[in-house]
Amino acid sequence: MSTLIDGLSLGSVYALIALGYTMVYGIAKMLNFAHGDIIMVGSYAIFTTMSLCGFPLVAILVAVVVCTLLGIAIEKVAYKPLRGASPLAVLITAIGVSYLLQGIAQLIYGSTSKPVTIINMGNFQIGNSTVRVSSIVTLVVGAILMVILTLFINMTKTGRAMIAVSEDRGAAELMGINVNKIISITFAIGSALAAAASVCYLFQIPSTMPTLGAMPGIKAFTAAVIGGIGSIPGAVIGGVLLGVIENVCKSTPLSPFTTAIEFGLLIVILLVKPTGILGKKRREKV
Amino acid sequence: MALLEVKDLQVFYGVIQAIKGISFEVNQGEIVTLIGANGAGKTTTMQSIMGLIKPRDGSIVYDGKNITGMPTHKIVEMGMTQVPEGRRVFSELTVYENLLMGAYTEKDRSRIKEDIEEIYTIFPRLGERKSQVAGTLSGGEQQMLAMGRAIMSHPKLLMLDEPSMGLSPALVDQVFEIIKHFHNTGTTILLVEQNANKSLAISDRAYVLENGRITVTGTGKELMASEEIRKAYLGG
Numbered sequence: 001m002s003t004l005i006d007g008l009s010l011g012s013v014y015a016l017i018a019l020g021y022t023m024v025y026g027i028a029k030m031l032n033f034a035h036g037d038i039i040m041v042g043s044y045a046i047f048t049t050m051s052l053c054g055f056p057l058v059a060i061l062v063a064v065v066v067c068t069l070l071g072i073a074i075e076k077v078a079y080k081p082l083r084g085a086s087p088l089a090v091l092i093t094a095i096g097v098s099y100l101l102q103g104i105a106q107l108i109y110g111s112t113s114k115p116v117t118i119i120n121m122g123n124f125q126i127g128n129s130t131v132r133v134s135s136i137v138t139l140v141v142g143a144i145l146m147v148i149l150t151l152f153i154n155m156t157k158t159g160r161a162m163i164a165v166s167e168d169r170g171a172a173e174l175m176g177i178n179v180n181k182i183i184s185i186t187f188a189i190g191s192a193l194a195a196a197a198s199v200c201y202l203f204q205i206p207s208t209m210p211t212l213g214a215m216p217g218i219k220a221f222t223a224a225v226i227g228g229i230g231s232i233p234g235a236v237i238g239g240v241l242l243g244v245i246e247n248v249c250k251s252t253p254l255s256p257f258t259t260a261i262e263f264g265l266l267i268v269i270l271l272v273k274p275t276g277i278l279g280k281k282r283r284e285k286v
Numbered sequence: 287m288a289l290l291e292v293k294d295l296q297v298f299y300g301v302i303q304a305i306k307g308i309s310f311e312v313n314q315g316e317i318v319t320l321i322g323a324n325g326a327g328k329t330t331t332m333q334s335i336m337g338l339i340k341p342r343d344g345s346i347v348y349d350g351k352n353i354t355g356m357p358t359h360k361i362v363e364m365g366m367t368q369v370p371e372g373r374r375v376f377s378e379l380t381v382y383e384n385l386l387m388g389a390y391t392e393k394d395r396s397r398i399k400e401d402i403e404e405i406y407t408i409f410p411r412l413g414e415r416k417s418q419v420a421g422t423l424s425g426g427e428q429q430m431l432a433m434g435r436a437i438m439s440h441p442k443l444l445m446l447d448e449p450s451m452g453l454s455p456a457l458v459d460q461v462f463e464i465i466k467h468f469h470n471t472g473t474t475i476l477l478v479e480q481n482a483n484k485s486l487a488i489s490d491r492a493y494v495l496e497n498g499r500i501t502v503t504g505t506g507k508e509l510m511a512s513e514e515i516r517k518a519y520l521g522g
Binding site for chain 1: 336337338357358359362363367368370374375376377378379383386387388390391435436439
């Protein structure tokens, strides 16, 4: 029971991060490998604010603002000049941005891990099993954010414009949609979700270091690909699936092989369905 | 008065010159056609006018303003849009949502509502299928949707790129009827067509584009009467 809930909550952290990967891929048609490091920046923003003022809510707010602005800035400075360039150039740039962020964090905060406690939430009992309150909070926060995002994309003008841009950038421009603005908004939303993921992650593991974002980043990217990159429900399904598998594996003797099993799953799914669980085949238009 | 004036337009794809210095104009209230074979540069010309491709040289003046190199969304806001080749409706959005996208630059909600109702009157099939995602429509219905979507922004100048491509003869007639309807309600039309017969018949003037150059120009009637044009584009 507690394994399942912990798994679901880890899964919603992965899902929140995967949403950023999948939205940026769907709309800007690029893999933003610096996305994981946004989480790391968020965690340091929380660390700094907590040590300065100590109000958890302020710290969370600062993290969201910092990450959102950082996401927009990265897109403007690093990716926008490369629009129309070869996908490989954009990919290398994204990896470069990732190392840059890690380097800056190391320069400011050093390479050792720093404890970051936002709130101590404790545990409670359901039947025989102990459930962490933080897991429930993460699960609920994740679910609420995903519902809001889905509503935003399907019900608002900007959301529909995002769908239009992801499907056909040229046709979207002919509607009078400012594609650059939509891409900016996409990075902002993805990074804000990364900040939320960072908060939830710190609920589970209350410490940070410059490479904090690397592993969850890769896992969430895996989740996005498993679910079908570019698909929003796909990212959620992939994230939750990966989180549950990871936690279930860790509670069995297979524990040392957890990561191998996760990436094995990716390989199997890509062999069976190369577009991921909910991925669509896109006709290449000339 | 020229609503659109293209002067000495030159467009390159890498080192290959697709448009080799063409000049033409579309006057307020006209229907003008560009005819030409595949690869003559018709679509490239349209995409350059809309700002989707940046020309190497030349100027595009719309409504007295130089719009060369302007971003597409700004050009749309100025009252010009295009029904792209191959329809390119948003297949994941419903018919209704596609029409909403067409009104992206319009802020008045009640006007958008009225306009959508009007589109459903012009194209009853779209009204019947308003909640269906556009990807499930037939080719003809998608063409109607693409045209309805474009007219949602109330363009002063509407460009249509091969609107009759791949449609049955009955649907082709319908498409040309609708173009005439848009024209009668005050929209200036620039048409690109391989179906030269139908398009010349409704055109005030036409230009023949060959290998990136304009070779012949005249009124629709003149071109239809020309021996040369008949042989090359009208099937004898």
